[in-house]
Amino acid sequence: MAASLSAAFGLSGFSGPVGAALKQLDPKHIPRLIYLQGLSCSGCSVSLLQAESPSPLTMITDYSQLLFHGDLSAASGPRVMELLDSYVDGRAGEYFLALEGAIPEGMPEACMLGEHTLIRYLEKAARTMTGAVAIGSCATYGGIPAAEGNLTGAVSLPEFYRKRQLEPLMITIPGCSVHPDWVWHTISHIVRVGIPKLNKYGSPEIFFGRKVHDSCPRYHYFQEEILARHLGEEGCLFKVGCLGPEALADCPSRWWNGGQTWCVNANAPCVGCTAPIFARSKNFPFYRHSGTG
Numbered sequence: 001m002a003a004s005l006s007a008a009f010g011l012s013g014f015s016g017p018v019g020a021a022l023k024q025l026d027p028k029h030i031p032r033l034i035y036l037q038g039l040s041c042s043g044c045s046v047s048l049l050q051a052e053s054p055s056p057l058t059m060i061t062d063y064s065q066l067l068f069h070g071d072l073s074a075a076s077g078p079r080v081m082e083l084l085d086s087y088v089d090g091r092a093g094e095y096f097l098a099l100e101g102a103i104p105e106g107m108p109e110a111c112m113l114g115e116h117t118l119i120r121y122l123e124k125a126a127r128t129m130t131g132a133v134a135i136g137s138c139a140t141y142g143g144i145p146a147a148e149g150n151l152t153g154a155v156s157l158p159e160f161y162r163k164r165q166l167e168p169l170m171i172t173i174p175g176c177s178v179h180p181d182w183v184w185h186t187i188s189h190i191v192r193v194g195i196p197k198l199n200k201y202g203s204p205e206i207f208f209g210r211k212v213h214d215s216c217p218r219y220h221y222f223q224e225e226i227l228a229r230h231l232g233e234e235g236c237l238f239k240v241g242c243l244g245p246e247a248l249a250d251c252p253s254r255w256w257n258g259g260q261t262w263c264v265n266a267n268a269p270c271v272g273c274t275a276p277i278f279a280r281s282k283n284f285p286f287y288r289h290s291g292t293g
């Protein structure tokens, strides 16, 4: 897969010291990645494809070998299912599992891969994979699929394994959607340095070590109690529902869309998309109509 993608698109590679470091990588030690999708809108996959540096293609060919992805795999049918089975059954070698989306524990048939449930694959993978990366808030905390009501009995990946008393190596990368840097830079860290330092939720501290609120450029307004009462007003957005005080993320310094902007900079409150509470209750502000539209 990696070879065919590389040949099909051509690799620009890096220049300078990064390029030199990349050349030193032993291809045998680049992690193989199996990317599965559960109850997901595919937004995280779309976000990952918007990465700028390194490019997504570089990430899935040079820094990792993407063996399987429901949307991106060039092969289909029995050929790709046999590839997936060979890894998950432990016949083909080491790999990391990435999961986007929640797991429909109460309705297993809601997520099928070929003739088998996603749940069957995840249970088998726990015994054969090197580790797992939960991609996005649905995989990390349950997110929107596990919101109040939860008809499919959706659970997060850590919860899924916890219930089965399985304890695979797990890195969680919340966000709705994830920032591409959070995922690709974590994979780069695994390749170059090893497992990054994780916070109490199992997320890389380098991205999820501080609350959005603590490094927000409007924090001085918060301290001075200059609080906007309507969207578009100058001031801290706390009174219009900002959840920056709840969300661990480096959005104020990282920015989004290739560094163009981020929520508060665009005059929108932080919706707390990296927080465990995100979208779980029906009263969550995310679901309420502002009445101004």
Ligand code: SF4
Pocket (backbone or CB within 6 Å): 212, 213, 214, 216, 217, 218, 219, 220, 222, 235, 236, 237, 238, 242, 243, 244, 245, 264, 270
């Ligand atoms: Fe905190 Fe939000 Fe106010 Fe920024 S706008 S200081 S994140 S409450």
